[in-house]
Amino acid sequence: MVQYYYWNTVRIIKKGGFDVDHLVPIRTVDDIFPKYRDTPIGRLLQYHNLQSPLDSYEHAEVVIGMCMDNRKHLRIPDNFAYVLRTGGGNLRYSEFKISYAIAVGGVKAIALIGHDKCGMVNLMARKDKFVQGLVDRAGWDKERAEEHFMHFAPMFEIDNEIEFVISEAKRLRSRYPKILVVPMFYGIDDKLLYLINE
Structure with a gap:
């Protein structure tokens, strides 16, 4: 059974032994x-969570992999990161x-950033x-759309946000x-980044 916990407005799905303590x-x-602390990861956390002044960069220091979800936005300086956005941060x-x-x-x-309420969790249900x-929006026929879904859904579906990012x-x-x-983890409700205690 999946249990839901609310902590600092972040919904965590307890499954596979992971809970809010992580x-x-x-x-x-x-x-x-x-x-x-003295790495690009520490600077990312300071820019986003702690509202540190945005420094000037000529070259990227970090790759940020995060979900394509439109509810997520990071506060980072220009040129600080290469940002790759994919379904589930995969x-x-x-x-x-x-x-x-x-x-x-x-x-x-x-930096790999998962988040709560991810649409790639239980993708098969969608x-x-x-x-x-x-069919309705792109003009596909139903059979082609079903084949497309069945080909790609197994590649992108994730079981649990925290387990997947770890x-x-x-x-x-x-x-x-x-x-x-x-x-790392992004809370959709509070818009903050969390470290994950692996």
């Missing part, structure tokens, strides 16, 4: 884990872009709405062992 609110610089099909940002852009960190939407961080750490990869 989210660390960032209200002061001291709340940022010491290993992240970067499995964006690795060439990440590699480019590291090899050519020189970034040293990746099949009929998805298919009908393509597993994606582990996967990317193995791919890019010299790069700092940090799973």
Whole structure:
């Protein structure tokens, strides 16, 4: 059974052993884990959560992978980050872009940002709405729309927001062992970033 908890207005789905204890609110610089404080991750948290003055950057320092959800917006300086937005923040099909940002852009960190109320959770339950939407709005026939959904939904569906972002961080750490990869969480209601206590 899925249980819902409300903490600082962030809805957390307790499933697979993850609960509110895994989210660390960032209200002061001291709340940022010491290993992240003097890194692009620490600066991201200071810009967004703590409203630190926006510095000037000529080159990006971080890749930010986050969901395409339109309810999420980050407060960061221009040129600070390469931002990749995909369904659920799933970067499995964006690795060439990440590699480019590291090899050519020189970034040293990746921030993976999951969020609550994600549309990629239980995606299969939205099949009929998805298919009908393509029929009504895009002019597709129903069979083509169903095939499209069934081909791509398994690639993008996630079971739990926190579990997914942690597993994606582990996967990317193995791919890019010299790069700092940090799973994070965005609260849709309070618009704040949280660190995840893995």
